[in-house]
Amino acid sequence: MPALNALTTPYLLLDPNKMLHNSERLQRHLDGLGVMLRPHVKTAKSVDVMRYCFADAKGPITVSTLKEADYFAEHGYTDITYAVGIDPDKLPRVARLNRSGITVRVLLDSLVQAQAVIDFVARDGVAIPVLLEIDCDGERAGLRPDDPQLLEIACLLDDKQLFAGILLHAGGSYHCPDRAAKEAAAEHERATAVAVKERLALAGVLCPIVSVGSTPTAHFARDLTGITEVRAGVYLFQDLVMAGLHVCELEDIALSVVATVIGVRPEQGWIITDAGWMALSRDRGTAEQELDQGYGVVCDMAGTPYPDLIVSRTSQEHGTLALRKGSSAQLPPLTIGSKVRILPNHACATASQFSGYLVPLEQDLVFWPRVNGW
Amino acid sequence: MPALNALTTPYLLLDPNKMLHNSERLQRHLDGLGVMLRPHVKTAKSVDVMRYCFADAKGPITVSTLKEADYFAEHGYTDITYAVGIDPDKLPRVARLNRSGITVRVLLDSLVQAQAVIDFVARDGVAIPVLLEIDCDGERAGLRPDDPQLLEIACLLDDKQLFAGILLHAGGSYHCPDRAAKEAAAEHERATAVAVKERLALAGVLCPIVSVGSTPTAHFARDLTGITEVRAGVYLFQDLVMAGLHVCELEDIALSVVATVIGVRPEQGWIITDAGWMALSRDRGTAEQELDQGYGVVCDMAGTPYPDLIVSRTSQEHGTLALRKGSSAQLPPLTIGSKVRILPNHACATASQFSGYLVPLEQDLVFWPRVNGW
Numbered sequence: 001m002p003a004l005n006a007l008t009t010p011y012l013l014l015d016p017n018k019m020l021h022n023s024e025r026l027q028r029h030l031d032g033l034g035v036m037l038r039p040h041v042k043t044a045k046s047v048d049v050m051r052y053c054f055a056d057a058k059g060p061i062t063v064s065t066l067k068e069a070d071y072f073a074e075h076g077y078t079d080i081t082y083a084v085g086i087d088p089d090k091l092p093r094v095a096r097l098n099r100s101g102i103t104v105r106v107l108l109d110s111l112v113q114a115q116a117v118i119d120f121v122a123r124d125g126v127a128i129p130v131l132l133e134i135d136c137d138g139e140r141a142g143l144r145p146d147d148p149q150l151l152e153i154a155c156l157l158d159d160k161q162l163f164a165g166i167l168l169h170a171g172g173s174y175h176c177p178d179r180a181a182k183e184a185a186a187e188h189e190r191a192t193a194v195a196v197k198e199r200l201a202l203a204g205v206l207c208p209i210v211s212v213g214s215t216p217t218a219h220f221a222r223d224l225t226g227i228t229e230v231r232a233g234v235y236l237f238q239d240l241v242m243a244g245l246h247v248c249e250l251e252d253i254a255l256s257v258v259a260t261v262i263g264v265r266p267e268q269g270w271i272i273t274d275a276g277w278m279a280l281s282r283d284r285g286t287a288e289q290e291l292d293q294g295y296g297v298v299c300d301m302a303g304t305p306y307p308d309l310i311v312s313r314t315s316q317e318h319g320t321l322a323l324r325k326g327s328s329a330q331l332p333p334l335t336i337g338s339k340v341r342i343l344p345n346h347a348c349a350t351a352s353q354f355s356g357y358l359v360p361l362e363q364d365l366v367f368w369p370r371v372n373g374w
Numbered sequence: 375m376p377a378l379n380a381l382t383t384p385y386l387l388l389d390p391n392k393m394l395h396n397s398e399r400l401q402r403h404l405d406g407l408g409v410m411l412r413p414h415v416k417t418a419k420s421v422d423v424m425r426y427c428f429a430d431a432k433g434p435i436t437v438s439t440l441k442e443a444d445y446f447a448e449h450g451y452t453d454i455t456y457a458v459g460i461d462p463d464k465l466p467r468v469a470r471l472n473r474s475g476i477t478v479r480v481l482l483d484s485l486v487q488a489q490a491v492i493d494f495v496a497r498d499g500v501a502i503p504v505l506l507e508i509d510c511d512g513e514r515a516g517l518r519p520d521d522p523q524l525l526e527i528a529c530l531l532d533d534k535q536l537f538a539g540i541l542l543h544a545g546g547s548y549h550c551p552d553r554a555a556k557e558a559a560a561e562h563e564r565a566t567a568v569a570v571k572e573r574l575a576l577a578g579v580l581c582p583i584v585s586v587g588s589t590p591t592a593h594f595a596r597d598l599t600g601i602t603e604v605r606a607g608v609y610l611f612q613d614l615v616m617a618g619l620h621v622c623e624l625e626d627i628a629l630s631v632v633a634t635v636i637g638v639r640p641e642q643g644w645i646i647t648d649a650g651w652m653a654l655s656r657d658r659g660t661a662e663q664e665l666d667q668g669y670g671v672v673c674d675m676a677g678t679p680y681p682d683l684i685v686s687r688t689s690q691e692h693g694t695l696a697l698r699k700g701s702s703a704q705l706p707p708l709t710i711g712s713k714v715r716i717l718p719n720h721a722c723a724t725a726s727q728f729s730g731y732l733v734p735l736e737q738d739l740v741f742w743p744r745v746n747g748w
Binding site: 008009010011042064065066084085086087088089090093109110112113116138140141171260262263264265268272274277278279281282283284315316317318320335336337346348349352353354355372373374 | 382383384385416438439440458459460461462463464467483484486487490512514515545634636637638639642646648651652653655656657658689690691692694709710711720722723726727728729746747748
């Protein structure tokens with residue numbers, strides 16, 4: 001195995017054992033609740049990651065872009081849900097995939113989109129199954145459960161045999177620090193989904209798919225009766241935001257950015273590395289949490305955090321390490337050329353700054369590419 | 375020319391006329407001050423952008439990564455300054471370029487780095503010219519002008535004929551909203567550089583290169599006596615942070631992200647597009663300015679801003695448009711499928727989320743690739 005110290009920094013290091021532990025933990029939890037997992041590939045964007053974690057290399061998966069859908073389809077995946085509201089101009093790309101024999105479901109929350117899909121399918125001839133997006137917490141997209149259009153859209157699609165079910169995302173759970181609030185968010189997500197399903201059933205519309213998910217609610221759900229599948233993405237890598245939400249421990253975080261010390265300024269209390277925001281991303285997701293982790297937590301190359309050392313500032317290719325305000329710790333004796341590992345605030349954002357992962361596997365260090373872009 | 379509306383969103387649109395206007399404006403200003411411009415390619419990372427703006431396709435340029443250096447060298451550029459403190463492990467990559475007949479200068483601010491370069495060159499045999507980084511405003515890296523090590527390092531390098539000069543970056547100018555403060559920052563950057571040059575001259579060390587720069591100080595400098603070159607990067611595209619600093623007007627911004635409306639929620643005051651933080655980046659550089667622009671200013675496809683409409687929230691592939699707080703404007707009548715253009719907070723960060731630019735040129739729409747990564 002090439003020494004990790006010999007590679008050009010910054011680079012993304014992925015710990016496959018931690019990732020597998022994260023994968024198996026959620027799988028066990030959902031197996032216990034009797035519901036299928038549909039992992040979201042938007043975090044890793046890597047077929048190698050998915051094959052490492054899941055026996056079935058055909059899906060089910062969730063994607064956030066049609067580029068992910070194209071890429072996973074090329075690699076043999078056949079059961080794909082595209083979980084971003086559909087832009088009608090993207091329907092030809094969806095149809096091309098469905099024509100090749102795989103299933104890509106689209107998501108929508110308006111009559112205009114539903115009519116666009118119906119009209120497109122009527123012209124094109126290949127079915128595009130549709131999920132209706134339901135808003136359970138006012139955070140983003142979706143129809144409110146009591147919206148009168150909900151029945152209208154579902155009936156319209158069902159009439160054309162394009163209605164596949166409903167999808168919810170409890171994005172508000174990212175703001176729930178305590179366990180009871182996350183459990184409540186999960187139960188609210190479930191209960192909202194089931195209420196909508198029952199409302200549709202009364203109108204004679206069946207929901208083959210009742211899909212819920214977010215990494216926090218997936219982990220804190222205690223009952224998923226009535227749900228057919230759960231989506232979660234960032235949990236495979238975990239990150240500081242998830243640790244701050246007590247979804248995982250710091251030592252579960254499988255992803256880190258390896259950086260080199262390129263400056264030491266003891267008079268300022270700074271150590272400067274070559275991992276700036278271009279490597280770490282501008283994500284400051286922990287800024288609103290109880291413990292603000294700056295742009296990341298600094299660890300030694302074995303993955304042990306230095307006491308109170310965070311990335312306090314970044315510019316494009318510079319990251320300034322400093323102790324947390326009020327810390328009584330000492331700056332560690334890092335010198336020019338020292339390597340460190342930085343745990344990211346938000347794994348989805350940090351990973352997106354790179355073309356792929358370096359993964360220590362048995363005696364080797366392998367590169368797993370990502371499919372970035374649209 | 376393919377219709378801009380027919381392309382898969384989100385994508386990066388680059389207006390070559392605005393870019394050329396920005397390029398020529400700074401060039402004229404620096405020509406007037408009698409100093410050379412060494413543009414920083416870290417924003418555009420594109421040889422097509424550089425060839426469009428500059429007659430000389432050999433440099434001088436500034437780079438922020440060795441990947442940029444490799445790429446521009448492959449495209450014929452021969453005069454390159456790598457303006458991030460050197461990691462000694464990267465010296466073999468620098469040497470490989472210098473061995474091929476081009477010049478890549480490295481930057482450092484410590485005895486350890488200087489000795490590493492000297493030792494490497496002694497073993498390797500190919501000269502690596504060195505710039506000494508001077509800190510003029512306590513913002514990031516560099517030796518303070520009065521640091522006793524400054525002379526020691528310069529003499530050591532000069533003795534081995536590796537000393538090329540000094541480099542400063544007035545990063546503090548990004549926090550100077552008013553004209554007088556920016557002019558003062560530019561003059562302080564210049565005066566600090568000249569003082570260090572004179573201090574070195576007294577010790578018998580000459581500075582062939584005296585390099586200063588930041589986009590704000592480059593534009594607001596009134597006198598650059600004693601300076602040999604100015605570096606600036608983001609000015610070619612400009613962005614909302616630069617507009618907030620009055621370095622440019624909103625209409626000078628050459629870069630925008632084209633997005634499609636995928637949801638309309640009038641009851642929330644929201645319009646949802648398919649450009650989330652994956653497209654716009656997480657950069658919130660205007661948050662600390664007088665006018666917080668959220669994640670970007672929303673324009674129609676002709677580039678005219680909608681009154682008070684900004685991207686108020688983002689998730690990975692969703693951008694939520696809303697009116698500024700307190701606005702008396704109305705939400706524009708955008709519907710599913712409508713296209714908008716979003717002006718970025720920080721062009722360097724937003725551009726880095728894409729593999730390249732779509733550029734309307736004469737009758738065509740061309741793709742100019744970027745060189746991302748390290």
